[in-house]
Amino acid sequence: MEHQSFRALDRMANAWVARATGGISPQALNLAFADWALHLAAAPGKQMESVVEGWQKATELAAFAAESLYDAQTSTPAEAAPGDHRFDRDGWLKDPYRLWAQSILLIEEWLNGVTRGVPGVSRHHENVVSFTLRQWLDVWSPNNIPWANPEVVERTRATGGSNLLSGFQNWLEDWSRQVSGQPPVGTEAFQPGRDVAVTPGKVVYRNHLIELIQYSPQTDAVAAEPVLIVPAWIMKYYILDLSPHNSLVRYLVEKGHTVFCISWRNVTEEDRDLSLEDYRRMGVMAALDAVSEIVPDRKVHAAGYCLGGTLLALAAGAMAEARDNRLASMTLFAAQTDFTEPGELELFIDDSQVSFLEGMMWDQGVLESHQMAGTFQLLRSNDLIWSRMVHDYLMGERAPMIDLMAWNADATRMPFKMHSDYLRKLFLRNELATGSYVVDGRPVALQNLRVPIFGVGTERDHVAPWHSAYKIHYLVETDVTFVLTSGGHNAGIVSEPGHKHRHFRLRETNVTDPVLSAEEWFDATTPQEGSWWPEWEAWLTANSSPDKVAPPSMGAPERGYPVLGDAPGTYVLQR
Incomplete structure (x- = not known):
């Protein structure tokens, strides 16, 4: 008890500091910069190299500035990195804007060289230092400065400054909504059950953590094996049931599949002690029990998205250990099972940062949605922060709200205990991949899985990089079909047939290959144009019984699973 009091004091201190730092551990940053600075101070060769490179960049910029005086077409010494579209518009081809753009690009190149390759610095600290300095430099990028951005200058001239007035009004509206806890402008046009999440269905099970939705059949006969979808609990489930034209749920139902989907409760501070094991037991396993009663004597195709996929893999591994053979297949959408290469999220996760987060979550009981959103925005600050600032506040325009953006603003909270379990056991200690995660006293080994697996990675995923999602190949001894699709973590999954400019790669690896x-x-997989959805649906059909059957009843009241209401249920409406 005495030790618990001391730990509570530590957590209170972390929670107090977190209010001022936005949840970023100052100790983690200090450790990273100390590691880099001390090793740089002890590396005269790296110091000399940095000075020489700095002088070369300055010389290149001076030469470029001089040549531009008499040759407006002179070649630029620096090129923007792939995906950096700050200086794509024609206005940046004219001086002095072109010179300012080149200045920031050359500084970025030099700064990247200074922070990389310092002998003795850990890879994690190197990445943290490089990322932090890049964020600081982005603040001073000329595209974010009204008088240094040619588009803003031209718009201000053309409108007599009314764009800045409109931008200030936009900022004031956004600020007032944020302070009052209201969703962003335009989200009111995408209400679950009215505009999105409208595929017909019924809630057939509810516990403290989930509602289970069974979707109404749209065909006279259906595949014998139902599909159970486990979405991530970090966001609302309807990413997979957006508008009718891009709903994966609707697509499957119309193709003759019986579909069930978990809708997670938006937890509060009273749920602080819900653990990752509770999410497995009360989430995946409770839903699977319900599906098995409603569609008895049939195996189940289980699909998990993002964190839901990680949880599904954990549950499937535990089922294999317990000889529970109710699964017909497992599908993982942009989900990680091995966390050795987690992408840029690794920047925010180390022992120091997790300890700091635990103090903050202990105080609140949950990790708030806006605290998570801030982290993801930093990973793509140019796209999600600065470009929006320029567009909405300097140009004075409003980007039209779409269903995917509205869903992205409809986030959920995560309980203290569960998120701590996830970060420590899976992210830091990689227990799922190493076979050391324990369920019911027995370690979970994914090598025990014998069901076919369908994995999906997305090319521009900053949450679950496709190289990380691909690692499922190294962890199992079963057939794996893997798809790499264009797009990012969300848009790559919401990739309905008919969506323009979509492509994917697909290859099956048999257990003997x-x-x-x-x-x-x-390199060995040829890209194909179009959506990957038909390929997955065909894979589900190929791994199902050949004969179609009559649709099952909605719910099973005689077995304790009555219809509790219409989809999308009540949990998805919680704020």
Whole structure:
């Protein structure tokens, strides 16, 4: 008890500091910069290299400025990185704007060189330092400065400054909504059950953590094996049931599948002690029990998205250990099972940062949605922060709200205990991949899985990089079909047939085939145009019984699963 009091004092101190730092651990940042600075101070060769490179960049910029005086077409010394579209518009081809753009790009190149390759610095600290300095430099990028951005200058001239007035009004509206806890402008046009999440269905089970939705059949006969979808609990489930034209749920139902989907409760501070094991037991397993009663004597195709996919893999591994053979297949959408290469999220997760987060979550009981959103925005600050600031506040325009953006603003909270379990056991200690995660006293080994697996990675995923999602090949001894699709973590999954400019790669690796590295797989797999949805639906059909059956009843009241209400249920409406 005495020790608990001391730990409570530590957590209170972290929670107090977190209010001022936005949840970023100052100790973690200080450790990273100390590691870099001390090793740089002890590396005269790296110091000399940085000075020489700095002088070369300055010389290149001076030469470019001089040549531009008499040759407006002179070649630029620096090129923007892939995906950096800050200086794409024609206005940036004219001086002095072109010179300012080149200045920031050359500084970025030099700064990247200074922070990389310092002997003795840990890779994690190197990445943290480089990322932090890049964020600081982005603040001073000329595209974010009204008088240094040619588009803003031209718009201000053309409108007599009314764009800045409109931008201030936009900022004031956004600020007032944020302070009052209201969703962003335009989200009111996308209400679950009215505009999105409208595929007909019924809630057939509810516990403290989930509602289970069974969707109404749209065909006279259906595949014998139902599909159970486990979405991530970090967001609302209807990413997979957006508008009718891009709803994966509707697509499956119309193709003759019986579909069930979990809708997670938006937890409060009273749920602080819900653990990752509770999410497995009260989430995946409770839903699977319900599906097995409503569609008895049939195996189930289980699909998990993002964190839901990680949880599904954990549950499937535990089921294999317990000889529970109710699964017909497992599908993982942009989900990680091995966290050795988690992408840029690793920047925010180390022992120091997790300890700091635990103090903040202990105080609140939950990790608030806006605290998570801030982290994801930093990972793509140019796209999600600065470009929006320029567009909405300097140009004075409003980007039209779409269903995917409205869903992205409809986030949920995560309980203290569960998120701590996830970060420590899976992210830091990688227990799922190493076979050391324990369920009911027995370690979970994914190698015990024998059901076919369908994995999906997305090319521009900053949450679950496709190289990380691909690692499922190294962890199982079963057939794996893997798809790499264009788009990011969300848009790559919401990739309905008919969506323009979509492509994907697909390859099946049988259990007897040699496993290719991710790079070898990419080079050996021919890209195909269009959506990957038909390929997945065909894979589900191929792994189902050949004969169609009559649709099951909605719910099973005689077995304790009555219809409790219409989809999308009540949990999805919680704020």
